[in-house]
Amino acid sequence: MAATVTAPPLKPYPVIPILEVGAMGKTKTFPANAPMQQALGFPGELVEDWHDKAIFKLGELLGKYRSLKVYLDACVHCGACTDKCHYFLGTGDPKNMPVARQDLLRKVYRRHFTWSGKWFPKLVGAEDLTKEVLDDWYSYFNQCSECRRCSVFCPYGIDTAEITMAAREIMDSIGLGAKYTNEIIGKVHKVGNNLGLPGPALADTLSSIEEDLKEETGLDIRLPVDEKGAEVLLVTPSADFFAEPHVYSLMGYAKVFHAAGISWTLSTHASEAGNFGLFIGNYGQMQKIATRVREGILDLGAKRLVVGECGHAWRVAYNFWNTLIGPFDFLDPNYPVPQHICELTYDLIQRGAISFDKSANDRYVVTFHDSCNVARASRMGGMPGGQFEIPRAIVRAVANKFVEMNPETIREKTFCCGGGGGLLTDDLLDLRVKGALPRMEALQAVVESDGVNFMATICAICKAQFSKVLPYYKFNMSMVGGVHQLVGNAIRLGPK
């Protein structure tokens, strides 16, 4: 695989690219090997009768998911979504237009499950599932970050993410999984988190962070783990434990708990908020991963369940946990279950329980990048749109200088960082760099107009992705960081 990574030039205003047919057809994420596949109960390699098995699986999914059935039927090819995907905007490959991506599955659906496709395949664009079509599936369904931007604009709410998930589920079932996602899911089952960090190593890491905090503040700010009887169990993406800039947000959470006097703990058993089961569209895997959280909180006896900064994890937690591992009738009913760390911090700010020295962030001109899964697949607080207002309110409370990016690129219209949906792997770096283009253009504009030098976000994937791709666009990689990194800089600690 050619490992050339090229960043498209940043334009002063967005331009819809000319089609470049086949530009990304050869870009394929590494496939999972047999042991990785088998660990999740999938066939180790492409099965003999893959065609029939795939069609059978598609039929099964059509019976299980109304979304899939309706979305495959309802598209009128109006084209409203064609210029909405960051991967299309960054690559120009027409198969990265949301509707064209859907059509890769839709044409097979039409051929096998509709009357018109059986009798008049040419007329309605129905096609058999050939090896070439399967190749296209593997390329392009692994070039969708399931960010749902297209679904915002579709007149029927057709969500390409649902179609991508179904396609990945079908491919897994015939032995064609992606290495990045499936290897990580295996690690969670075995060790408990995406990084494969075992309990003792986690405890070590945490105590060294405690030392750093002591050095910085002179205070004993704790990062408790597996402490029975703590009020709050915090479940956070494992990247927070030692990736940069993630760890600064973890320190931020610890300072918030410390300043507010809330007893809390992490869990070695539930040491991962991320849930890659979502990315591969597999209900069983998603439930199995989430179950660790239920077991963790039952074991530790905490009364509140709080989730750290992570986009897709918050989607799974907010939208699916109650379904997958609920009900949570054993937790404190005075707090939402689960609660986002931003909701918790915001609530404390509202009550005056924590306060800030905003000048501590004066070296920053801050902007906020809405993460797709938070923006379009979840909520915070009591009002629709709280997922936009609450993090911004926190940033404004802790920093003096805050600037919004182009309104067409924030809130529910936000652009994916380019690394979501199980694509945050080096073998897709070229795609990731190109997919970041729309966000980089919006960032460039505020860098020039307002001198923005910090892009805050609340997603572990966004943070990792931007740290990696910012330099390709000649930005400093440390421009990205968490909201709680800023909180941690400004929060007043010690006796009030």
Added chain:
Amino acid sequence: MTPATVFFALLLYAAALLGAAGLVWRIRDYARTPAPLKIPTTPAPTTTGGVVLRMLREVTLFESLFRANLWIWLFGWMFHVALALVLARHLRYFTQPVWFWVEWIQPFGMYGGLAMVAGLAALWARRFLVERIRYISTPSDHLMLALLLGIGISGLSMKFLAHTDIIAVKEFALGLILFDWQPLPVHPGLFVHLFLVAVLIAIFPYSKLLHAPGVFFSPGRNQSDNPREQRHLAPWAAALDKAKV
């Protein structure tokens, strides 16, 4: 009874049967297929009332499309509103006495016919002119527009070029409903019009026209945003739960 009368009567019955049966089958299928997870596109309303409003805005104003692309919205909305007007205008062929509001909208319905054809023509032009839309268009996308345009133009031709005996047409239409067939006037424009309408009705549930019922079943739009407050559990997911305990 002329052969044309018999032919069109039978054709329209067959089309109605095919269309209605298909539609019932499709809608039942949608309704029975579970939606196991909460997946509304947020920000989404938190209450059922809010969802009803969102859906109303979506199907009357095409809110999402408006935000996506003004041109597609303009032509698409114009076509659909015009179509609705034209359909309402056609009620005069099926009601006796004609309802007062149907009477009232007759002149608007005529402009509707023109706007409908204009909207369709613009939508079709996009399929040739815009590279991205040309790429995704299938033959059936073109044919569907041709069919609708054919219906519109043949209909308008009876208004502006060669009138037909609309009293007789109305008797034919009422006769169909009452199973008391009346002769259909011989008129080429009318024949074309009725034939194309029959085709449209027949293929409705077997084509992309399914977007009409489909939008109401779209989980992205019809679910309320309350997963923390209310546990959402589809039957097959609940069965998984039980199997585990």
